[in-house]
Amino acid sequence: MKPAPFTYSRPADWGAAVALLQSGARPVAGGQSIGPMLNLRVVQPDAVADLRHLPGFGGVALSGGLCRIGAGTTHAAIEDDAVPGRLGEILAGVARRIAYRPVRNRGTIGGSLAHADPAADWVAVLPAFRGSAVALGPGGERRIALADFVMGLMETALRPDEVLRAIELPTLPAETRWGHWKFCRKPGEFSKATACVLAVPGEVPRAVLAALDEAPLVISDASALLAAPEAEAARIANAVPGLSPWRAALARTALKRAAAMVLETA
Amino acid sequence: MTRLPIRMTVNAENVELLAEPRSHLADLLRGELLLTGTHTGCEHGVCGACTVELDGAPARSCITHAGACDGATVRTIEGFEGDAVMAALREAFTAEHALQCGYCTPGMLVMARDIVLRLPDADEARVREELSGNLCRCTGYRGIVAAVMRVLDRRRGLAGPAASRAA
Amino acid sequence: MSREGVGASILRKEDVRFLHGRGRYVGDIRPAGMLEVAFLRSPVAHARLIGVGKPEGAEGRVFTIADLEGVGAIRAASALPGFRASGQSVLASGKLRHVGEAIAACVAPSRAAAEDLAAACALDYEELPAIADMLSAREPGAALIHDHWPDNAFLETSREEDLSGLDGIAAAKVTRRLRTARQCMVPMEGRGVLAEWDPRLEQLVVTTSTQQPHVIRTGLSETLGLDEGSIRVVAPDVGGGFGYKAILLPEEIVCAHLAIRLGRPVRWIEDRLEHLTASANCREHHYVVTAWADREGRLLGVELDATVDSGAYSSYPFSACLESAQVGSIFPGPYTLPRFRYRTVSACTNKPPILPYRGVARTGVCYAMETTLDALARELGMTPAAIRLANLVPPEAMPYRNLVGKVFDSGDYPEALRRAVAHFDLERLAQRQAEGECVGFGLATFCEQGAHGTSVYHGWGIPFVPGYEQAMARFSPDGVLEIRTGLHSHGQGMETTLAQVAHEILGVPVARVRVVHGDTALTPYSTGTWGSRGAVMGGGAVAEACRLLGERALAIGAFLLQAEPGQVELSGGAVRRRDGGATVTLDEIARTWYRRPQNLPRDVDTSGLEVTGGYRPDPDTGTHSYACHAVIARIDQDTGEVVLEDYVVVEDGGKLLNPMIVDGQVLGGIAQGIGTALYEEMPFDAAGQPLAGTLADYLVPGATEVPGIRIDHMETPSPWTRFGQKGLGESGAIGPPAAIVNAINDALHRFGAEVFDLPASPERVLAALEEARRGR
Structure with a gap:
């Protein structure tokens, strides 16, 4: 399928970009997510504002x-x-x-x-x-x-x-430990469960459980997860409402494995 | 329908055309410039058949819409004559029976060339990972992976002695 | 053997154009004045169609069935008793029977503008209860999809046999309920058609992405009411077939009609969304299998109840019964099954029609038979290899006729199994299992009937019956050998392999052989490329055409050498005196025939250097290639994900025309089979809505999902074919689901679990493990 018609503009500066958004234009950067949605006519904006050429947009x-x-x-x-x-x-x-x-x-x-x-x-x-x-x-x-x-x-x-x-x-000190695990059946597939754990020396470790079909779940103190990964991962995942048994198992596994990656580098 | 003026460099030639903003690069290449070597296999950015070199790096032409192409430099499968890496890949693809129906082949070659140049030390597992965004329904990938490895190995073999001479 | 004749792994002639982006697929062709078509398609699975409101001002650019005067419905009937034919209107008429069914053709200068028209149409319909599952299709009170049918079934077949005594004598009895998923075939190029009217020849020229141009011509003739002479079908480069392109499409007929009517070239290119959600599917079977065995593992009997979800319509030419009616006859597989009772049903549902996909019914049948065998082996405490060896047809029994009348030509089935097993260190595997690893070993043995012809197909009564295959061979004035075949090559490498066959007979260098295919105007009639028939039928026909051409050349050569025909022979691309004297090249003979006729004898055969040769194997019941697939699979018990650690295939395709190309066919088939086993599934909800619209949802194996695969060849020639070759193009896609699920179950049963349904997705595997954990 091809997209529904839209107009295209390329704002030269940030003020122009904001003005375009005020007029209802849909902002687009790399276009890799919205591109397929345009092609499927899942989104049908009247106007698109291409941000790629704004000064300092990258870098x-x-x-x-x-x-x-x-x-x-x-x-x-x-x-x-x-x-x-x-x-x-x-x-x-x-x-x-x-x-x-x-x-x-x-x-x-x-x-x-x-x-x-x-x-x-x-x-x-x-x-x-x-x-x-x-x-x-x-x-x-x-x-x-x-x-x-x-x-x-x-x-x-x-x-x-x-x-x-x-x-x-x-910026992070060199000793920062990090665990990140996601479940994709093949590279590039949308994740069915993602978890990450960040342990910065001298700070309370943090974790995120995501790919839950809604906003990511931020665990602002992941100390318990690092202390008892198996039990705590299960507790957190089971508390997420609406997950099928398989997705809950993936969420559990994601947390557990992300935590393990942090612990392995301890 | 308002059409946008689009200026691009395609296969080292300057082109100017008028395009609907909703048209994508693959359709512009195929329909307006008659460069039909770039194929569309899904138009969702998943299958990789439409992969071209855009501003020096592989990109999906099916989800790159017209406006984003203004000022861009594009190289398609038709634009690699005289390129030594592409020549080696073509030879290796035939030798390893890395193609059957040929539909995925142009996108596969553009991606393979990027792998060879960007990841000179890649092993087979990495090559498979890097190729995973290009689907082939005919070959089962063994020939494709072997062809990329053949070119990587040959370049490593060449680079070895040359590097030691330099040292 | 010549370096480039039959049996040589020469590199492919066709590669160069593809490697430079010079392949020419239907979407690459853009005649001046061309119009593009987008179809307004059904948003619902089952409804009464009340009306289509055309956008104001666009009445002349939107066409419904009411606008298509004189266009007939697609009718793919079968002569099998009890078959119910479904007339398929090329645009929906009266009812909507599956999501995606074409309702109106919208015509515009660009595809995008045509889609705008389709989006602007108003659609009025009254929704009906949808039949979304093949088992509920026949429940009492189910809504009728074809109103005049008594129930939702195209066909039932059965074979009776008394199995009542088996319970008393069997050492083991197992029953399994199994499903294979509805799949999409996903060639990288979808379907596509460009229709034009050629006023000079008064001919409709239809360029279409098909595996069988001649059959499409017949189908277009029947539905458009044109004689076949007024239609030329061209199949240009085709980006993968796999069975998906062996169908006459409503879209082809509509575009052809519109091209004549509008006097403009008209094109429709299927996009991926249409492929996934609107066009034909494949593979969806349901089995209930009961098998009995004695203490040694010998099968005593099998009872089979099989249902095939055939979708809403019988597709042309293979009909809605090809799968289900074959299920019964191929179920015994490579085994000496003594007793067998079956019932098969082609269920009609509110889904797109199914088509025979690479492997056709064999993939499902092999899955059902092989997983059941492993269940028996576990029951008896035998190894998977041992139970198969107890039942495989032994080599000394060849040719072997089984209880349903299939005749196996040649081979050593047990040897293939032994060789496959020998590739693995099963002791090491047992050790890992003992240590608690969730890992298993699986086998599948099967045979593939290919290149079967008239004697098999005439009873089906489908729109065509394959018969004799022809090829044309001719020299051009400069001695280039032109081969013309009605087959179509879309990845199989026939431009190379058929040239190798020609070289084998005439000695013309492969580089000087041109294979012409894919055009009804240029090639002899053929039913096309399907059913693993290209190498056997095309190879035989090309060999015969070249033999006849060689005789003509020999007569001229003898005259030029001033010898009697008996004193000369053809070898190495030249006619030479047997006494070792002078030679004359085929180039020179061709030059003489065309350009120096004054040098020919007065009694020369005036038909010249252009012949048609025909071929049919005798008997034509088909070759049986066979294989053993063996795999080690490891399961992640946290996620249910299956990893294939090692995969071995032992394959016997008889004499291989080009082993490199054969390996390519096997490997590609296995990748598709891995898709069937682990990834590919088009789910439908209860309302009949397909739920995967992109290749990010419908998962096709990529380079990371296909393991390194080892292939080991046996080469037992078929006694019935020209070179001993056997058809094996589909073989690779048959074994993987069975072998892989057997490996999974070998791992799972140690944890009390088993999977039954395809694909063995992580969700299903984990559910099986969870159920076992709960049960303990």
């Missing part, structure tokens, strides 16, 4: 212990170590398992997060970090904690006239 900058990743940074760039240090190592490992390389070459971290497909990798992983999403609207910039950003199935804390400009993440 990574470090300052004062904070890593600012432009929303338009591609998965492939992150896979290829655009982000430095231990944080970059962790993100590169996540990026490499997103879809396929040709999709990673176009798809962006911000686009994926703002699209808020519960099965998507950044949606599942970023809430583990004590960082924020930088949103730009008519009133200027505001920061939204990553743990609060995705609110449901394709639903975010962004207002309709706000564009996601960047992701800000604290």
